[in-house]
Amino acid sequence: MQDIEAIRDLVQKPQTIFITTHQNPDADALGSSLGLAGYLKKKGHRVTVVTPTDYPDNLKWMSGNDEVIAFEEKSRVAVTRLIAEADVIFCLDFSALSRIRDMEPLVRQARARKVIIDHHLEPEGFADFMYWDSKAAATAELIYRLIDQLGDADLVDIPMAECLYAGIMTDTGSFRHASTTGDVHRVAAALLDTGIEVNPIHRRIYDNVSIDKLRFLGYILNEKLVVLPQYKAAYITITADELKRFRSKAGDTEGMVNYALSVEGVVMAAILIDRGDEIKMSLRSVGDFSVRELACRHFEGGGHKNASGGRTKMTLKETEAKLLEVLPLYQEQLLETV
Structure with a gap:
């Protein structure tokens, strides 16, 4: 669904614009937000980007990062005012307001017109307008396509292109996921044509790891990885004490689930992390097995067929036990998946 003409009208004249994305932003979430912010500023808008939580240090090189506000108790008054003053709120890379945590009631009740730009399934009906395509590989791809359809592709400069390319690169798994299409390669080519250098972007994100x-990763792979050949599945559990022991920061567990999925013969993987107030889950799969269906049905989650998330209010042990209870229901499907 693409309300392109309505969005064109919204950005036709200078407005006060608020951009937000999901909690624990990844490169697509932040890159999309900063890429769109850069474009809107060039169009004369007053723009603020606010994230529901902080994000990893390896994303803080992006142009515009210094002006991003991470929502926390000390910024609550300022963010509440910014939302109240906004004419337009852009919601990027999420489809349900629960994904912005404590900002949910503020955005839901805001007078501003709301726009979703996203590629996740089944968007919640809170927005006035949408630029949404579940077949898009990344929200950053959609941001470029939107700017192009508005006739402003020539406004995409190197700093904006770097942000958008980072989002596309990471959400496609460096162009190896099944979501990688000719369209996303064409968008990537257009971004490259601005003059960006790919190697520095890749190094800033992937080759910038703290000791x-x-x-922590070595410990997890050696001590916490469980492989279940009878289900062609693997999983990892991480306690709150382990996060503290290894001084884990925002983003340090990002991508760990993919190591479990990379084990020979494994077609589904999960990571369960004790975040104190809840257990956060990330699930990944290959082929036709849908972790989205499993997450939606059993763990209050959702996402994509091969990449989804979930959460529980149970203990880590209870959540692990539930996962082990659920897997037999999918055993036949898992064993048939290649």
Whole structure:
């Protein structure tokens, strides 16, 4: 669904614009937000980007990062005012307001017109307008397509292109996921044509690991990885004490689930993390097995067929036990998946 003409009208004249994305932003979430912010500023708008939580240090090189506000108790008054003053609120890379945590009631009740730009399934009906395509590989791809359809592709400069390319690169798994299409390659080519250099972007994101994170990963793979050949599945559990022990920061657990999925013969993987107030889950799969269906049905989650998330209010042990109870229901499907 693409309300392109309505969005064109919204950005036709200078407005006060608020941009937000989901909690624990990844490169697509932040890159999309900063790429769109850069474009809107060039169009004369007053723009603020606010994230529901902080994000990893390896994303803080992006142009515009210094002006991003991470929502926390000390910024609550300022963010509440910004939302109240906004004419337009852009919601990027999420489809349900629960994904912005404590900002949910503020955005839901805001007078501003709301726009979703996203590629996740089944968007919640809170927005006035949408630029949404579940077949898009990344929200950053949609941001470029929107700017192009508005006739402003020539406004995409190197700093904006770097942000958008980072989002596309990471959400496609460096162009190896099944979501990678000819369209996303064409968008990537257009971004490259601005003059960006790919190698520095890749190094800033993937080759910028703290020693604590590297040791944490080694510990996880050696001590916490469980492989279940009878289900062609693997999973990892991480306690709150382990996060503290290895001085884990925002983003340090990002991507760990993919190591479980990379085990020979594994077609579904999960990571369960004790975040104190809840257990956060990330699930990944290959082929036709839908972790989205499993997450939606059993763990209050959702996402994509091969990449989804979930959460529980149970203990870590209870959540692990529930996962082990659920897997037999999918055993036949898992064993048939290649």
